[in-house]
Amino acid sequence: MVQEYVSPVRVHKYPFEMVMAAYERRFPNCPQIPVVLDCSITEDSWSSDDSQRDTTRRCQLNVEAPYLLKKMIGVDYVYFIQKNHLDLKSRFLEIEATNETFATRVGVVEKCKYYVHPENSDWTCFELSALLDVKNFFGLESTVEKIAMKQYAANIAKGKELIESFMMEVHADGIKELTPWTAGDPHNNRELRRIVSRGTEPLSPRPLAETRQQSIPDQFTLDSEYIKRYLGELTTMQESRLLQLRKWIAELQKGKVPSDTTLLRFLRARDFNVEKAREMLSQSLLWRKKHQVDRILSEYETPDVVKQYFPGGWHHHDKDGRPLYILRLGQMDVKGLLKSIGEDGLLKLTLHVCEEGLKLLEEATRSSEHAVQSWCMLVDLDGLNMRHLWRPGVRALLRIIQIVEANYPETMGRVLIVRAPRVFPILWTIVSTFIDENTRSKFLFYGGKDYLQPGGLLDYIPKDLIPDFLGGPCKSFVHEGGLVLKSLYVSGAFTEREGDPLREDSIYRSVSLGKGQVHEVVVLNKDPQSVLTWDFDVLRHDIAFTVFRSEHELHNPVDEVNSALCVGGGADEGRSVLEQKGWREGEHYHRVEPTLLCHDGESIQGSHVMRCSGAYVLQWRCELLDAPPAQLVYFHETLASHHYRGSMSSLQSGASGFSCLSGKSTGSSCPSR
Structure with missing residues (x-):
């Protein structure tokens, strides 16, 4: 398997000639690189005008491998051949090192170059790349790759440190400045040659050769200091992956490369797998072009209904300098917004927010002393109830989440959820499966009222910026x-596609109720801690809704854990199944949810944790006595306990600190009555 590693450019703030004098002091060995035991010159020659030098060294390296592995491969040392070409006239040094030991089984090619900084002639750039091809190594290919990767990373880390160390020795010898090679000044050139070769005489002189064309700095390289300042701390391998992706995307996009921060976001989203990141980014670039996303900031016009009713916006920064976005989700009318601007309108609004966020990240990075790579979101759930679980709306929101996840990865640094009500875990159970695992780990939840106490919002947002x-x-x-x-x-504006309650094949059922009539659904539960959910729209007149529980059987035996029986038909048509039994409330059955009077046009969603086994009755009753039949459409389902357990976490409590939705559910015994 072939592995390629590329380093960003390291900048030494010394002239090229001084760096060469320091570089030569690492031979034949140095304490800072203990793995290199010795380097002996096998070929060495200068051009007659002292402008160019070609050197070949045979380097003995200690194998940094476990003792057992050394015994298995039968060697304690390996040998590399290093070929250097120094051009003092054009001011660059090229280095190529290849392995001599196990050359038929492992191919290692390491290339380095030093050259004058293109914008500052008193600085010197250094870059390094390596190619590792483990063909067949006694079944230890993976181990060899790990050892090679470790050594490569160590070399990168040591490079700049070594030059600084040896530069101190050069200064200690009284060498503070070196005049570059100059045509017609043989004395200076001879002295320069002596210093950069530490006085060694060539093994074989050679005539003046054609001056090699200086290697032009690769347009796909990046300065290591730039990476640290604008992209943040990256490991050696992460830097390498970034440069590889940059080059690949440039070839794919014919030179139009996204920003380095964008490349880095997609790499992080794919755990720095370059192939997967390239595929994800390529699809996103096509999506952006197809939907003209680059024009959203300049062309998007906020609809009036959004200006009046959308409870979200940017609000200063958090303590880490991230732009802070506030969403008062509990006050958001998802159904109303979708029926006003449609799913595409809500999507465009979301994309506009995301594009604003990217722009704010750039501004935050420029104005701070470190890279700001993600924003923070504060979500207030005060007012959240089951109307937010209107199924067509949830489906639309999940589609928007998927689009954002695919095209704006790793932009969310932290999500602070405050004032979460008991109903929130139901919503989270539905939505969380569509959110990337890495993003989910950034959510912090709070269900109490002491969010301004230590351990709450003040840990993340400056006190004077709390809204x-x-x-x-x-x-x-x-x-x-x-x-x-x-x-x-x-x-x-919004078509309720799959969940349209009036479609014949809809999961929703339509019911008409005359004066005083009742419609009930009986759910048999044998799975304590499962959750019963309901969703219904009142299409005409007022209807009262209640949920009851009984430990007694209410219908013919059915060997299913969750089954439903709809009451109606026969002599008892429209009468409650509880009334048909002659039972009394408080003795034979209990009211587990208070009666809710639902008015014409309302959408109602709700849930109940079925902590006990037994029969649960969803009851709708027409309260009007002298009016045309009332009408509703409804849907219900049961969430099994193994899907739901653990999602309540601390949110059951009225006062508790931030937590992830991973704690144990709060237990509760069944009522004794």
Whole structure:
């Protein structure tokens, strides 16, 4: 398997000639590189004008491998051949090292070059690349690759440190400045030759050769100091992967390369697998072109309904300098927004926010002393209820999440969830499966009211920037949200595709109720801690909704854990199954959810944790006595306990600190009555 490693450019803030004088002092060995035991010159020659030198060395290296491996391969040392070409006239040094030992089984080619900085002639650039091809190594190919990778990383880390160390020796010898090679000044050139070769005489003189063309710095290289300042700390291998992806994308895009921060985000999203990152980024670039995403910032016009009702916006920065976005999700009318601007409208709004975020990241990086690579989101869930689980809306939001995950990876640095109600775990159970695992790990949840205490928001957001609606001193201009007026709905803006409650093949069931009539669904539960959920729309008149539980059987035996029985038909049509049994509330059955009066046009969603086995009854009752039949459409389902358990975490509590949704569910015994 062939592995390629590329380093970013290291910059030595010394003239090229001084760096060469320091570089030569690493031979024949040096304490800083104990793996190199000795380097002996086998060929050495200078041109007659002292401008060029070709040197070949045979280097003996100690095998940095476990003792057992050394015994298995039968060697304690390996040999490399290093060929150097120094051009003092054009001011560059090229180095190529290849392995002599095990050459038929392992191919190692390491190339280095020193050259004058293109923008500052008093500085010197250094870059290194390596190619490793492990063909067949006694079944130890993977081990050899790891050892080689470790050695490569060590060489990169030592390179700049060595030059600094040897430069001190050069200065200690009284050499503070060297005049570059100059045509017609043989005395200076001879002295320069003596210093950069430490006085060694060539083994074989050679005539003046054609001056090699100086290697032009690769357009795909990056300065290591630039990486640290604008991209953050990267390991040697991460730097290499970044340069490889940069070159590949440039070839694919015909020279139009995305920013280095963009490349790095896609690499991180694919754990620095260059092939996978290239595939992901290529698809994203095609998507951006197809949907003209690059024009969103300049062309997007915020709809009036968004200005009036969308509860989200940017709000200063967190303590790490990240741009802070606030979303008051509990006050957001998902259904109203979708019926006003449609799914595409909500998607464009989201993309506009993401593009704004990328721009703010660039500004934050320029204004700070470190790279700012992601933003922070503060989500307030105060007011969240089951209407936010309107299924067509959830499906639309999940599609938007998938698009954002695919095209804006690694932009979310931290998500702070505050004032999370008990209903939130249901929403999280649905949504979390569509969020990348790495992104999920950045969520911090809080279900209590003491979020301004130590261990809360103040750990992440400066005290003077806590928004006013959370009890802080900072005025927030984020809209409060609220229900979108139905007069703002646009016909055809949002089509409830799969979940359209009026379609014949819909999972929703339509029911008409005359005066005083009841419609019930009986759910048999044998899985304690499972969750019963419901979703219904009142299409006409008012309906009362209640949930009951009984430990007694309510219908014919059915050998299924969760089954449903709809009441209706026969002499008892429209009567409660509980009434048919002659049972009394509080003795034979119990009300587990209070009666809710639902009005014409309302959408209701809810859930109940079925902590006990037994029969649960969802009951809808028409309260009007003298009116045309009431009508509703409904859907219900049960979330099994093994999917739901653990998702409540500390959110059941009214006062607890930040946590991930990974704690144990709070237990509760069944009522004794």
